[in-house]
Amino acid sequence: MAGKIRKNKDITIGKKRFPNWKAPEVRERAMNEYHWMVQYKDKFKLGKYTDIGAFTYINAKNGVVLEDGVQVGSHCSIYSYSTVDGLEGEVVLKENCKIGAHSVISPGVTVGKNSIVGAFSFVKDNIPANVVAFGIPAKVMRKLRKEEIS
Numbered sequence: 390m391a392g393k394i395r396k397n398k399d400i401t402i403g404k405k406r407f408p409n410w411k412a413p414e415v416r417e418r419a420m421n422e423y424h425w426m427v428q429y430k431d432k433f434k435l436g437k438y439t440d441i442g443a444f445t446y447i448n449a450k451n452g453v454v455l456e457d458g459v460q461v462g463s464h465c466s467i468y469s470y471s472t473v474d475g476l477e478g479e480v481v482l483k484e485n486c487k488i489g490a491h492s493v494i495s496p497g498v499t500v501g502k503n504s505i506v507g508a509f510s511f512v513k514d515n516i517p518a519n520v521v522a523f524g525i526p527a528k529v530m531r532k533l534r535k536e537e538i539s
């Protein structure tokens with residue numbers, strides 16, 4: 390049916406989504422086969438069953454940790470070091486959290502387990518577990534419903 394938006398209720402996360410997941414190659418300041426890139430790759434920790442979209446840039450100078458099952462949309466920027474405003478700090482994306490496309494994660498931020506950050510967000514403060522947050526700057530909008538956490 391053209392033009393109709395459907396919600397896939399059977400959508401799965403993490404391990405169930407990628408039963409044959411393999412660790413991607415992480416290159417220094419060069420796109421990998423999925424077309425995302427990391428700077429300071431020795432300080433970048435990537436969990437299992439993670440999914441990072443194309444054209445995402447990760448600056449791991451002060452450490453970036455993506456725990457198991459984390460999903461990052463395309464065109465995101467994750468900075469543990471920001472030369473624009475001089476901020477520095479480890480970024481931690483906790484288990485199964487999801488970052489919508491075109492979002493910016495600022496230094497020192499932790500996004501909590503299972504939480505969803507909406508597209509085009511600027512995340513400058515920590516986001517707790519099990520919530521939906523979005524906006525510029527990102528604010529918690531609601532708690533996740535039980536059925537949204539698997």
Ligand SMILES: CC(C)(COP(=O)(O)OP(=O)(O)OC[C@H]1O[C@@H](n2cnc3c(N)ncnc32)[C@H](O)[C@@H]1OP(=O)(O)O)[C@@H](O)C(=O)NCCC(=O)NCCS
Nearest residue numbers: 462463488489490505506507508509510521523524530531
């Ligand atoms: C945030 C999101 C998960 C939806 O969360 P939700 O709690 O179900 O929110 P709703 O769809 O009910 O929207 C609630 C309101 O917020 C607005 N809104 C939703 N997402 C927004 C966003 N990212 N930025 C700003 N406003 C947003 C909606 O337009 C709606 O506004 P209204 O009340 O004035 O109509 C979804 O909109 C989103 O951003 N998904 C990311 C998709 C993506 O990036 N996909 C590509 C990677 S796979």
